[in-house]
Amino acid sequence: MSRKSFEPRVGIVTGGGAGIGLEIARQLVERGSHVVVADIDGAAAEEAATTLGSASAATVDVSDPEAVRELVRATVAEHGRLDVMVNNAGVLFSGPFEETTDAHWEHALGVNVRGVVNGARAAYDQMLTQPDGGYILNTASLAGLMPAPWMTPYTTSKWAVVGFSRALRAEAAGRRITVTALCPGYTDTKLLDEVVDPSASVRPGDFRKTAKGFQGRLMTPRQVAEKAVEGLAAGKAVVVVGWFAQVMYRANRINPRTMDLGVRVEAAKQRRSARTRR
Numbered sequence: 583m584s585r586k587s588f589e590p591r592v593g594i595v596t597g598g599g600a601g602i603g604l605e606i607a608r609q610l611v612e613r614g615s616h617v618v619v620a621d622i623d624g625a626a627a628e629e630a631a632t633t634l635g636s637a638s639a640a641t642v643d644v645s646d647p648e649a650v651r652e653l654v655r656a657t658v659a660e661h662g663r664l665d666v667m668v669n670n671a672g673v674l675f676s677g678p679f680e681e682t683t684d685a686h687w688e689h690a691l692g693v694n695v696r697g698v699v700n701g702a703r704a705a706y707d708q709m710l711t712q713p714d715g716g717y718i719l720n721t722a723s724l725a726g727l728m729p730a731p732w733m734t735p736y737t738t739s740k741w742a743v744v745g746f747s748r749a750l751r752a753e754a755a756g757r758r759i760t761v762t763a764l765c766p767g768y769t770d771t772k773l774l775d776e777v778v779d780p781s782a783s784v785r786p787g788d789f790r791k792t793a794k795g796f797q798g799r800l801m802t803p804r805q806v807a808e809k810a811v812e813g814l815a816a817g818k819a820v821v822v823v824g825w826f827a828q829v830m831y832r833a834n835r836i837n838p839r840t841m842d843l844g845v846r847v848e849a850a851k852q853r854r855s856a857r858t859r860r
């Protein structure tokens with residue numbers, strides 16, 4: 583079967599008010615789409631939509647399934663269809679497992695997992711009614727492709743997004759709906775400075791410092807967005823962005839034992855430096 587051409591007319595990007603989501607929205611607008619920028623930060627969504635041109639804004643908490651269904655309903659009511667659903671909103675956690683709380687787990691799974699599932703369900707129902715289907719892009723992370731320590735709620739949530747995306751992709755095959763998981767390495771966004779409810783062992787700036795220690799130069803959100811939308815248009819299953827993510831992804835597949843050893847050393851290092859900071 584020949585691949586349909588990627589000519590999106592209507593898209594939604596959750597977490598589109600900033601960072602990677604904003605740049606994905608820009609890529610879609612540049613390809614001729616109207617984009618609904620949906621974010622829990624309504625002011626950021628408004629500002630983003632203004633700068634993008636062919637875009638509008640919506641204030642939505644992706645962990646609320648009814649709010650996300652309403653977002654899709656309202657978009658289709660106004661624009662007649664939905665070609666691309668980008669489930670990108672996410673929150674970051676950092677710290678040792680023993681310091682994670684119920685709130686950390688609820689927030690990570692609520693936004694990073696349920697948020698993606700909520701968006702995919704609402705979009706899927708609509709796309710099934712469209713003769714030319716549609717595209718679903720779910721933002722996971724390199725942390726969804728390797729056993730990233732010291733951030734278990736985040737790692738768990740991102741593995742779930744990769745697994746969900748690949749399973750749904752199999753179901754969607756033949757129904758003209760393409761599902762893609764996006765797995766970027768470290769990217770220069772405010773996420774790196776906004777660890778949610780940091781535990782005792784985490785100080786402001788720690789996460790960004792760790793990220794730069796691994797990757798040296800952080801990617802720009804635009805670099806990630808370009809690869810994401812290229813991968814989406816090409817119908818890829820998983821889009822891994824950045825040299826560090828590529829190396830870690832391959833290492834984990836080719837030699838998981840060495841990867842396990844490496845992350846064990848890293849976890850011990852994190853514990854030691856948290857102790858010396860106290």
Ligand SMILES: NC(=O)c1ccc[n+]([C@@H]2O[C@H](COP(=O)([O-])OP(=O)(O)OC[C@H]3O[C@@H](n4cnc5c(N)ncnc54)[C@H](O)[C@@H]3O)[C@@H](O)[C@H]2O)c1
Nearest residue numbers: 597599600601602621622643644671672723768769771773
């Ligand atoms: N920055 C990185 O290094 C990196 C690496 C890999 C994956 N990611 C993933 O990329 C995605 C985008 O992150 P980013 O780096 O652009 O961060 P960001 O903080 O710049 O953007 C995240 C956006 O999501 C929004 N958001 C948060 N909770 C929400 C909710 N409940 N409902 C709706 N919107 C909500 C925020 O308001 C923000 O605008 C996330 O899923 C993140 O996990 C980021």
